[in-house]
Structure formats: C-alpha cells, structure tokens
Amino acid sequence: MSASPDSPPQPRRFSPPGALSGTIRVPGDKSISHRSLMLGALAVGETRVTGLLEGEDVLATAAAMRQMGATITREDDGTWSIHGVGVGGLLQPAAPLDMGNSGTSTRLLMGLVASHAITATFVGDASLSKRPMRRVIDPLSQIGAEFEASEGGTLPLTLRGISPAVPITYRLPVASAQVKSAVLLAGLNTAGTTTVIEPVPTRDHSERMLKGFGADLSVEEKDGERIITLKGEAELKPQTITVPGDPSSAAFFVVAALLVPGSDVLIENVGLNPTRAGLFGVLRQMGGSIEEVNAREVGGEPVADLRVRHSMLRGIAVDPAVAPSMIDEFPVLFVAAALAEGTTTTTGLDELRVKESDRLTAMAEALTLAGAKFEEHEDGLTIHGTGGDPLPGTGEGAAVVSHLDHRIAMSMAVAGLASRNGVEIDDVRPIATSFPNFIALMESLAG
Ligand SMILES: O=C(O)C1=C[C@@H](OP(=O)(O)O)[C@@H](O)[C@H](O)C1
Numbered sequence: 493m494s495a496s497p498d499s500p501p502q503p504r505r506f507s508p509p510g511a512l513s514g515t516i517r518v519p520g521d522k523s524i525s526h527r528s529l530m531l532g533a534l535a536v537g538e539t540r541v542t543g544l545l546e547g548e549d550v551l552a553t554a555a556a557m558r559q560m561g562a563t564i565t566r567e568d569d570g571t572w573s574i575h576g577v578g579v580g581g582l583l584q585p586a587a588p589l590d591m592g593n594s595g596t597s598t599r600l601l602m603g604l605v606a607s608h609a610i611t612a613t614f615v616g617d618a619s620l621s622k623r624p625m626r627r628v629i630d631p632l633s634q635i636g637a638e639f640e641a642s643e644g645g646t647l648p649l650t651l652r653g654i655s656p657a658v659p660i661t662y663r664l665p666v667a668s669a670q671v672k673s674a675v676l677l678a679g680l681n682t683a684g685t686t687t688v689i690e691p692v693p694t695r696d697h698s699e700r701m702l703k704g705f706g707a708d709l710s711v712e713e714k715d716g717e718r719i720i721t722l723k724g725e726a727e728l729k730p731q732t733i734t735v736p737g738d739p740s741s742a743a744f745f746v747v748a749a750l751l752v753p754g755s756d757v758l759i760e761n762v763g764l765n766p767t768r769a770g771l772f773g774v775l776r777q778m779g780g781s782i783e784e785v786n787a788r789e790v791g792g793e794p795v796a797d798l799r800v801r802h803s804m805l806r807g808i809a810v811d812p813a814v815a816p817s818m819i820d821e822f823p824v825l826f827v828a829a830a831l832a833e834g835t836t837t838t839t840g841l842d843e844l845r846v847k848e849s850d851r852l853t854a855m856a857e858a859l860t861l862a863g864a865k866f867e868e869h870e871d872g873l874t875i876h877g878t879g880g881d882p883l884p885g886t887g888e889g890a891a892v893v894s895h896l897d898h899r900i901a902m903s904m905a906v907a908g909l910a911s912r913n914g915v916e917i918d919d920v921r922p923i924a925t926s927f928p929n930f931i932a933l934m935e936s937l938a939g
C-alpha cells in the first residue's frame with residue numbers, strides 16, 4: 493500500500509469474518525517514533541531505536557531529518573541508527589521538505605527549523621494542505637521566525653528560521669501536543685527559558701523524551717494547569733530507545749474483538765501512557781472486557797498486553813475531559829457505539845474537524861452508508877446503537893469515502909467486520925501512513 497499520488501486508489505471490502513482469535517503485536521507508537529528520529533538527529537553521537545514505526549508519516553520525518561544533515565540508517569535486524577548534528581547544527585535543506593500526510597512531522601519540524609538560521613519550504617498531500625498551521629505560525633513568529641504562507645495559513649509554506657531566537661512563554665489556545673511540542677523544540681536552540689502553559693493536558697511524550705535525552709525540562713502542576721519549562725541551548729545525549737506498541741493502532745483490534753461475537757484476542761506490548769489510553773477506560777465503562785496482563789515499563793512508558801473478549805456494550809455520555817487522551821480514537825469509538833445498547837453522546841470534539849479529514853462529518857457519512865443511526869452536532873456525534881445486532885453494511889456499488897484519512901479507513905474496516913454484508917471502502921492506501929500491516933494482522937486474527 494502506498495498513498496503516493498501516482499498509484500491508483502485501492503478499494504477493498506471488509507466482510508464479517510467469524511470470531512477473531514489469536515495473539516498479535518501492533519507496530520511502534522507513531523508519536524514516539526517521530527520524536528525518536530527528531531531528538532536523535534539533534535544529539536551528538538549515535539542514537540539506536542528498536543520498534544520504530546515504519547509507516548509513511550514517520551518515514552517522512554526521517555527523510556526530512558536527513559535533508560537537514562542527520563545520518564539515519566535502518567539495519568537488517570530492523571534497528572534504526574541515527575547520527576545527529578547537535579542542537580543548533582541543522583543544515584539548510586536543498587529541496588522542499590515533503591511531509592506527505594503527516595501533521596506531526598510538519599508542526600514539530602516547523603518548531604525545530606524556527607530557531608535555526610535556515611530556510612525550509614514545507615509541502616504535503618491534499619489532506620495535509622488543508623490543515624491549519626496558524627496554530628504553530630503564531631508562537632513561532634513570536635520567537636522571531638518569518639513565514640511565507642497563504643492567507644489561510646496552510647501548506648505549502650516557507651519558514652525562515654532565526655538564531656538567536658527569542659525565548660517565549662506561550663499559553664496553548666488549543667489542546668494540542670503538536671503545538672506544545674513545536675514550541676518546546678524551538679526552545680532547544682534558544683538562549684534562556686521557554687515556557688509552555690497547558691490548560692488541558694495532552695500527550696506528554698515530548699516532555700518525557702526531552703528529559704530522557706538530557707534536556708533541562710521541568711513540569712509543574714498549578715491550579716489544574718501544566719507549566720512546562722525548558723532551558724535552552726541544550727546539549728542532547730544520544731539514547732537507546734525501545735518504542736512501545738501504539739495504543740492508537742491497538743484500538744482498532746480492541747474494538748473489533750469487542751464487537752465480533754465469540755472473539756478472544758491478545759494484543760501484546762500496548763503503550764498505556766495515561767495521556768493516550770482514554771479509549772480503553774471508556775470502552776470498559778461501556779461494559780467492554782479488556783484485561784491488562786503483564787504490566788511493565790518499556791522505554792520509560794507503561795505497557796501491558798491487552799486481552800479483549802466479545803462484550804455487549806452499553807451507550808454512555810462520554811466525558812469531554814477524556815477527549816485529549818483518546819483524540820485519534822473517536823472514529824473507532826463511534827463504530828463501537830453504533831453496536832452498543834442505547835445511546836452514546838460525545839461532545840467537545842471540535843478538534844476532530846481539523847485532522848486528516850473532518851472526522852465528524854467523514855464518520856457521519858460513512859456510518860450512514862453502513863446503516864448506523866446517529867445525529868451530527870457542531871462538536872460531536874450522538875449515536876443510537878443497534879443493541880448488538882450487526883450493522884447492515886454497504887450495498888452493491890456503494891463505498892465509504894476515506895478522504896485520505898487512515899483512521900477513517902481502518903475504523904470502517906472494523907465496521908465491516910461487525911456488519912451483515914460487509915463494508916466497501918473506496919481506498920485503503922492511506923492506512924500505510926500509520927499502520928502498514930493492518931490488513932495482514934486482521935487476516936491473521938480471522939484465521
Ligand atoms: O503530538 C503528536 O504526536 C500528536 C498529537 C495529536 O495532534 P494534535 O496536537 O493536533 O491534537 C494527534 O492527533 C496526532 O495523531 C499525534
């Protein structure tokens with residue numbers, strides 16, 4: 493699978509498989525994989541990474557870091573080796589940085605470039621070129637970087653970094669780990685103290701990993717807010733990193749096992765950082781049988797194996813406060829809710845409208861086509877579940893539209909497993925951005 497514009501769309505039908513059973517291991521965490529490459533590229537010496545996610549988004553980050561001077565190689569056993577250039581040592585890229593479909597690559601790399609005296613042009617695919625970049629342009633302009641971008645603040649854009657940059661204190665206007673990380677990464681090569689105030693906590697991989705690489709970073713909690721302080725002109729020390737499995741990828745198989753009658757599945761090595769694991773708590777609240785076994789720590793992150801068994805789910809009102817800890821998991825939660833008993837309400841999800849697609853409208857359209865019942869609101873969906881009956885599925889000649897969004901494609905693949913007639917998806921190429929072996933793992937569980 494490749495989302496390269498040169499290859500034609502790949503439609504595919506996902507049909508009810510019978511019970512799912514067996515043991516699988518999902519690929520490495522996407523957020524941690526991006527950050528391993530970026531921080532490794534800024535350390536002096538060799539960083540070694542095992543379990544790196546080899547999806548298109550992460551490979552776009554690797555290519556960009558190479559364009560800016562890092563030496564990054566994959567060894568035959570799958571270990572990645574990164575020789576960094578040192579903080580302040582990024583080189584002027586000779587060509588535009590192609591970010592593909594990846595918001596994380598774009599926003600975090602904009603932070604890195606902003607405090608180096610280099611100029612970079614960022615380009616991306618049709619989905620990424622619609623996504624808002626003003627949220628990083630604003631704080632990075634405050635440090636002194638300059639931008640040439642369209643009125644709407646979208647890609648393609650050119651960023652002229654500055655060194656020395658001005659250290660800032662920035663209060664996040666949106667709950668976004670990407671914006672937080674962009675400001676912190678810019679702070680690495682900025683003399684003085686950079687502070688980010690986070691009114692709503694988001695995934696904390698940047699903080700954990702910056703500390704792990706030896707940056708002087710501290711986090712204080714005050715009046716329910718997180719205040720993150722980073723001392724600049726850092727010297728990062730190379731690390732040996734084991735990337736835990738991605739909970740956002742495990743989510744699809746957790747929901748599939750809950751929905752398909754008779755299923756009993758073990759998903760090994762799932763990262764359970766509390767800023768990421770919100771979905772599993774919500775599914776348990778709905779009555780889902782998800783057991784954590786062999787809880788341990790991998791690469792400084794909590795990890796466990798998840799045993800998931802088919803369960804009758806009940807609709808609930810999902811607390812909007814958990815949204816940041818499961819922000820990428822709502823599309824597949826909507827699928828779970830579509831088969832629950834009673835009504836599930838979700839609110840506070842405006843951010844879903846600016847992901848790879850507008851995930852509220854895309855899921856509303858896709859679930860309608862598959863026969864689910866719900867209402868779309870400004871900031872969420874209300875879903876009326878079937879009470880455990882399979883969804884009808886898509887009819888002859890009808891295909892759900894994935895809008896270049898891997899999570900829409902994978903969520904509707906799960907809906908197909910839990911349907912009577914199967915679900916046809918217009919294009920499964922986007923799945924390769926975050927989960928290249930998704931279909932192979934699904935087939936292995938279906939026996
Ligand atoms: O920092 C990260 O690695 C990510 C942050 C989130 O985006 P936002 O910062 O836009 O919420 C998430 O949706 C994305 O998949 C990965």
Ligand SMILES: C=C(OP(=O)(O)O)C(=O)O
Nearest residue numbers: 593594595596597820847
């Ligand atoms: C939103 C996502 O990723 P990104 O912002 O990196 O494109 C995602 O993986 O669901």
